[in-house]
Amino acid sequence: MFEVSIAKLHGIMIFIYAVSILLYFFDFLQQNRKANRIAFWSLTIVWILQTIFLFLYILETKRFPILTLSEGLYFYAWVLVTLSIIINRLLRMDFTVFFTNLLGFSIMVIHTFAPLTIQSEAMAEQLVSELLFIHITMAILSYGAFSLSFVFSLLYLIQYKLLKEKKWGQRLWRIGDLSQLEKMSYVLNAIGVPMLLLSLILGLEWASLNLTSFRWYDPKIIGSFVLLFLYSMFLYLRIRKEMYGKSLAFWNVAAFLIVLINFFLTSSLSSFHFWYM
Structure with missing residues (x-):
């Protein structure tokens, strides 16, 4: 029922x-x-x-x-x-x-x-723990922040193109101000990066304590650290190098493609992440 x-x-x-x-x-x-x-x-x-x-x-x-x-x-x-x-x-x-x-x-x-x-349901029941729960929840929340940041960057590029081509109209104003779109993209990444970092720390600690088949060079772990590096570089370029505009938006869009690859592809290749994500 x-x-x-x-x-x-x-x-x-x-x-x-x-x-x-x-x-x-x-x-x-x-x-x-x-x-x-x-x-x-x-x-x-x-x-x-x-x-x-x-x-x-x-x-x-x-x-x-x-x-x-x-x-x-x-x-x-x-x-x-x-x-x-x-x-x-x-x-x-x-x-x-x-x-x-x-x-x-x-x-x-x-x-x-x-x-x-x-098999996956049975394994999920065995793997319930507070540490694992926090790890997975924070990882998905960080992916949510990166996803919304990607949307803001995509809208930034669309708005930039419309302004460049001088295509004035109602749609142009409704997309939003370029500075606001860029700021929201930055804020969401600033939220997502520490959440992903904490998620990785908790996940590595849990795996090292509970899994006999745990490997540091697992594709999912490597992909997650690549993701962390790309979004950390985004923040570094934005804060330290004062990079703004189209180049940073393209960087953010490219980084989100790695989010999708890490969410779907590397999980299927992982030796211990196949029950989720």
Whole structure:
């Protein structure tokens, strides 16, 4: 009964999520405020349904659902929706919500078709610990911050191109001010870097204490440190070298591609990260 209810909840949520994305896209093209309002409230319903799902899953499994690939993807999507709603309410940047949730919807679709094996579920039950819980949660939250930072940098490049080509119009003003887009991208990376660093420290400590097959040269570990280096360099270039503008935005976009590679590809190659992320 629980699985049937969850399946129905997923179907409804995916449908409403798709409607929200389509309405945001229509607003993007036509500057339709009514479509924008309906899209936002549809997204709010999606967030409520996602939160209900998390709550029901916690009650069913008696643990926080972040330890398998499917659970990690779902929590990642929930983080993106949560951040986009907060940003929209605080800054009223509609296009940020659109691009962020385009990414979030893609993650939700991948989650829907992600395989859930008995082996991964059984292993997840064995690996529950406070240390591991904090490690995974902080890693996914840092990925959420990097994802939203990527959206701001992408919007920065779009806005820069429109200004360069002198394409004035309503869409230009609604994307947001270049300085604001750049600042938000920087702030989110400044939040994501320490969270990722702490996550790595906790994860390495847990793995060294609990895993007999632990290897320091595991692809996931290497990928995570590469990611930490790239985003630390972003902060270094921004603060110490005072680099601004298009070059830094391109750096941020390129760094996010490594986020996706580390989230999906290196996890499949890892010897001990295959149960989540």
